[in-house]
Amino acid sequence: MSxxxxxxxxxxxxxxxxxxxxxxxxxQGVYDIRGLGAKRRVPGFDDLILLGASVSRYPLEGYRERxxxxxxxxxxxxxxxxxxxxxxxxxxMSFGSLGANAKxxxxxxxxxxxxxxxxxxxxxxxEERQSSKTLVYQLLPSRYGMNPDDLxxxxxxxxxxxxxxxxxxxxxxxxxxxxxxxxxxxxxxVGIDQRSACRHPDWTGPDDMEIKIREIREITDWQxxxxxxxxxxxxxxxxxxxxxxxxxxxxxxxxxxxTAATQDVFIEHVGIPTLPAVRLAVEALQEMDMHRKxxxxxxGGIRSGADVAKxxxxxxxxxxxGSAAMMALGCNKPVYLEDxxxxxxxxxxxxxxxTGRCPVxxxxxxxxxxxxxxxxxxxxxxxNYLTSMVLELQTLARACGKTHVLNLEPEDMAAMTIEAxxxxxxxxxxxxxxxxxxxx
Amino acid sequence: xxxxxxxxxxxxxxxxxxxxxxxxxxxxxxxxxxxSGEHALAVGLTRPLKxxxxxxxxxxxxxxxxxxxxxxxxxxxxxxxENMMSGIVRVTGNASQSAGASGHGGVLVIEGDAxxxxxxxxxxxxxxxxxxxxxxxxxxxxxxxxxxxGDAGANLGDSIYEARLFVRGxxxxxxxxxxxxxxxxxxxxxxxxxxxxxxxxxxPGQFRRYGSARKLYNFNVDHADAY
Numbered sequence: 001m002s003x004x005x006x007x008x009x010x011x012x013x014x015x016x017x018x019x020x021x022x023x024x025x026x027x028q029g030v031y032d033i034r035g036l037g038a039k040r041r042v043p044g045f046d047d048l049i050l051l052g053a054s055v056s057r058y059p060l061e062g063y064r065e066r067x068x069x070x071x072x073x074x075x076x077x078x079x080x081x082x083x084x085x086x087x088x089x090x091x092x093m094s095f096g097s098l099g100a101n102a103k104x105x106x107x108x109x110x111x112x113x114x115x116x117x118x119x120x121x122x123x124x125x126x127e128e129r130q131s132s133k134t135l136v137y138q139l140l141p142s143r144y145g146m147n148p149d150d151l152x153x154x155x156x157x158x159x160x161x162x163x164x165x166x167x168x169x170x171x172x173x174x175x176x177x178x179x180x181x182x183x184x185x186x187x188x189x190v191g192i193d194q195r196s197a198c199r200h201p202d203w204t205g206p207d208d209m210e211i212k213i214r215e216i217r218e219i220t221d222w223q224x225x226x227x228x229x230x231x232x233x234x235x236x237x238x239x240x241x242x243x244x245x246x247x248x249x250x251x252x253x254x255x256x257x258x259t260a261a262t263q264d265v266f267i268e269h270v271g272i273p274t275l276p277a278v279r280l281a282v283e284a285l286q287e288m289d290m291h292r293k294x295x296x297x298x299x300g301g302i303r304s305g306a307d308v309a310k311x312x313x314x315x316x317x318x319x320x321x322g323s324a325a326m327m328a329l330g331c332n333k334p335v336y337l338e339d340x341x342x343x344x345x346x347x348x349x350x351x352x353x354x355t356g357r358c359p360v361x362x363x364x365x366x367x368x369x370x371x372x373x374x375x376x377x378x379x380x381x382x383x384n385y386l387t388s389m390v391l392e393l394q395t396l397a398r399a400c401g402k403t404h405v406l407n408l409e410p411e412d413m414a415a416m417t418i419e420a421x422x423x424x425x426x427x428x429x430x431x432x433x434x435x436x437x438x439x440x
Numbered sequence: 441x442x443x444x445x446x447x448x449x450x451x452x453x454x455x456x457x458x459x460x461x462x463x464x465x466x467x468x469x470x471x472x473x474x475x476s477g478e479h480a481l482a483v484g485l486t487r488p489l490k491x492x493x494x495x496x497x498x499x500x501x502x503x504x505x506x507x508x509x510x511x512x513x514x515x516x517x518x519x520x521x522e523n524m525m526s527g528i529v530r531v532t533g534n535a536s537q538s539a540g541a542s543g544h545g546g547v548l549v550i551e552g553d554a555x556x557x558x559x560x561x562x563x564x565x566x567x568x569x570x571x572x573x574x575x576x577x578x579x580x581x582x583x584x585x586x587x588x589x590g591d592a593g594a595n596l597g598d599s600i601y602e603a604r605l606f607v608r609g610x611x612x613x614x615x616x617x618x619x620x621x622x623x624x625x626x627x628x629x630x631x632x633x634x635x636x637x638x639x640x641x642x643x644p645g646q647f648r649r650y651g652s653a654r655k656l657y658n659f660n661v662d663h664a665d666a667y
Contacts, residue, residue, distance in 0.1 A: 175657075203518070218483050219484030
């Protein structure tokens with residue numbers, strides 16, 4: 001006997017997926033842990049459009065006239081600032097969450113494109129240093145694998161206060177990814193759940209951070225830039241304090257930013273989207289007259305050259321990609337379907353980095369799975385993707401009449417939604433209305 | 441012994457000279473005068489130097505030390521010998537919070553008291569404290585030994601991994617997953633050696649040992665109240 005669909009009225013408060021989550025929690029007695037970033041729809045760069053040139057401004061000839069993409073990061077205090085050919089960097093992802101082949105592929109592709117990669121919780125591997133010409137070394141609360149020799153090998157140091165997927169939260173790497181090599185690097189027993197602290201062990205507030213940055217500079221002879229990375233929450237204050245503490249570069253990671261393993265409730269409910277975070281960070285820098293003097297790197301859900309163009313137009317100096325870089329390597333690719341099914345998922349929906357059973361060999365320490373990612377082949381794919389992003393970025397910048405992508409500006413954009421107009425502080429398309437701006 | 445007047449020549453010159461000494465250099469013994477609580481004194485050293493700081497030090501003195509022997513003749517600020525890899529750092533007075541934080545190796549000796557979070561996140565360093573330690577000491581301590589000749593504050597060894605804790609006096613309370621453990625012969629031998637190296641006149645037989653119950657190593661819903 002069939003059910004009359006007119007009798008099936010889903011509850012807004014308790015739709016089937018909410019009921020399923022309640023019953024999962026009832027079964028397991030623990031929060032859901034997963035990888036990648038926020039899946040909920042949030043106001044983003046798709047809600048902005050660029051205003052191509054016409055009569056009032058004239059465009060540059062596509063493919064013919066120069067549109068430069070180089071960027072210099074960290075010239076405020078460092079004797080050797082970072083010089084990148086493209087304003088797209090690779091975000092910090094640990095060896096441990098990613099396999100060695102994935103880390104090598106990231107390094108090879110970034111080096112070929114003239115950009116940087118970043119270590120992660122767990123320290124620097126020799127392969128990573130070898131494959132990545134420009135490597136940013138993260139100083140994280142856990143200090144796993146932290147040692148001064150690697151610090152001095154780095155081209156920049158990134159003091160990680162938080163990340164967009166979990167601002168205010170520490171990390172975790174579940175026991176099945178703690179192989180002998182990962183355990184040795186982190187000074188932990190094999191196979192145990194690795195918890196990373198949410199606060200640094202030897203400093204707490206912004207005044208201490210200033211002293212910490214000074215110590216790092218003393219150890220590295222003031223040669224390399226010091227970045228400060230924050231998850232996007234109270235972005236205006238955090239950026240202000242990071243600059244006052246002496247950062248050369250501030251990295252702001254929005255809530256769409258990914259993780260290898262975090263509580264779903266954290267990923268979906270903590271932090272603000274990347275879109276308002278960029279604007280808040282730029283305003284903070286401008287108030288201190290430090291915009292373009294302290295560089296701003298923005299991350300969290302960057303997917304295309306269009307996203308990059310809009311982030312730069314809002315005032316960022318560069319972006320960082322993590323999830324998208326993994327996807328270029330094969331994350332969620334429709335191959336090895338039976339292994340997706342074993343995880344209870346499908347390509348396009350997989351967020352099972354935390355299991356260590358990555359079907360495409362990116363986010364795993366399992367030797368049999370890892371061989372599915374050939375570093376050279378992965379690097380080629382990522383290089384192609386980055387090339388495509390840069391071409392898209394240049395296309396949009398030329399259309400707006402810019403000879404350098406950093407010349408894009410907020411006036412080159414309009415918003416498609418009221419929310420995006422308010423968050424980015426650009427006018428709603430067809431109006432001069434910026435909700436929340438003075439006079440409105 | 442080379443004398444370096446910090447008040448006259450400044451921190452940058454001190455660290456640059458100490459870090460820049462080659463393997464063949466004879467300039468291996470240094471006295472730092474007028475430290476005046478300056479931060480980041482003698483950090484990132486990589487050679488077996490002997491550095492004596494004649495007075496109080498600020499944050500991170502001896503930070504990330506490798507091989508050097510550093511003596512602070514006074515008190516030390518937060519994070520003394522943080523992330524030390526090897527060598528010896530000795531504080532003749534008291535140490536502020538986070539002494540020896542995330543240290544991977546070497547020995548940190550504090551002749552006086554240490555404040556809270558002594559040995560936080562320690563990863564192989566040995567720490568010997570002549571006096572007492574404050575609350576949350578050895579938080580998330582992974583490896584190495586913490587020896588406390590006095591008392592320990594609240595929540596000692598919270599979320600501890602494989603570090604070994606030895607306390608002679610009273611422990612106000614133990615943190616999550618930290619328990620008292622049997623003192624076996626190998627522990628007594630290690631403790632005796634550490635006390636000797638530190639120059640502490642204390643009877644190893646008076647100490648009790650604490651370590652991980654290993655119940656939080658893999659998530660178990662029945663231990664959720666401990667998280």
